[in-house]
């Protein structure tokens with residue numbers, strides 16, 4: 001009994017003395033316990049107990065008091081502390097510093113970094129980091145139409161997820177998901193990339209999984225039938241070759257084209273779908289030497305393509321700048337100089353006062369006109385002009 005009291009006393013003494021956690025660990029190290037249990041077994045006499053404990057305590061206090069005392073355990077502890085100090089995690093950096101580092105990363109680097117942990121994923125997937133990358137690589141190609149397509153893509157993905165949940169979890173569970181969409185969104189963001197993020201769009205574009213609408217110059221490259229035209233298509237990127245695959249709206253002929261370079265693509269400059277007649281807004285402004293694009297289609301079932309041309313002089317005009325009155329005439333001559341003289345495609349005439357779709361099954365149908373005002377649009381067409389005129 002007395003023995004028990006003494007042990008209790010000595011433990012409470014230990015407990016009351018102020019110590020660091022590392023010292024506590026030392027205190028309970030195996031060698032101390034070995035001693036304790038050995039004299040418990042031997043049944044050491046009552047007088048010896050305080051002496052032994054005192055001795056042990058003294059040793060401990062001494063070793064703790066001076067750090068240079070070569071007590072093995074203490075040295076190990078201190079090394080660990082030092083190591084902890086040296087191992088500053090990336091996440092310990094001030095937020096602004098970390099932001100600066102992340103802003104320097106490439107899209108690839110951000111993707112890799114986002115796989116490290118949930119904190120880094122939240123940071124590395126944030127829209128403001130991806131806006132720059134998106135604009136730099138895809139800004140020229142991803143226009144309003146592609147953006148709408150992406151929104152539609154997201155919506156259909158979310159709908160699909162909801163349907164899958166209904167299948168797996170039953171109707172009421174998914175109804176709950178509808179009522180508490182925020183909660184659901186949260187759980188999905190922690191497990192995968194948020195579908196409506198800019199990063200998700202970027203990754204889908206890079207992987208080629210997202211087919212986006214854009215226009216292709218000189219469709220079916222090498223096919224003179226499409227020289228100096230620009231057609232709507234659905235495009236998929238191939239990151240291995242850094243080219244695109246195009247799917248044209250079907251015509252009863254080959255509708256897939258591979259290996260399209262960046263330079264042959266553009267975002268649709270205006271928001272008119274390929275089957276809709278563009279309402280020309282620059283008819284009264286057309287004068288000789290203006291650069292234009294005009295919608296043209298083979299027959300009324302086909303989609304329009306945009307064809308490059310220039311405004312010419314009327315036959316009655318002597319082409320002298322001082323006498324030319326062509327821009328007062330209702331009739332406008334459009335020239336397509338990629339075709340040789342005499343070709344039925346080389347010239348057409350439209351009425352600027354009453355221009356609708358004009359044409360016939362033999363010559364095709366001419367639709368709406370855009371006058372080109374931007375130098376970059378004009379020089380793009382000029383760069384695509386073939387060096388020699390084809391028959």
Ligand SMILES: *[C@@H]1O[C@H](CO)[C@@H](O)[C@H](O)[C@H]1NC(C)=O
Pocket residue numbers: 106108109112
């Ligand atoms: C991202 O990770 C992949 C695979 O581990 C590696 O090949 C690639 O070099 C990494 N990219 C960067 C920028 O760290």
Ligand SMILES: *[C@@H]1O[C@H](CO)[C@@H](O)[C@H](O)[C@H]1NC(C)=O
Pocket residue numbers: 157160161164
């Ligand atoms: C929905 O389920 C189908 C097949 O069960 C699967 O192919 C598809 O990837 C799932 N979609 C989503 C968004 O989970």
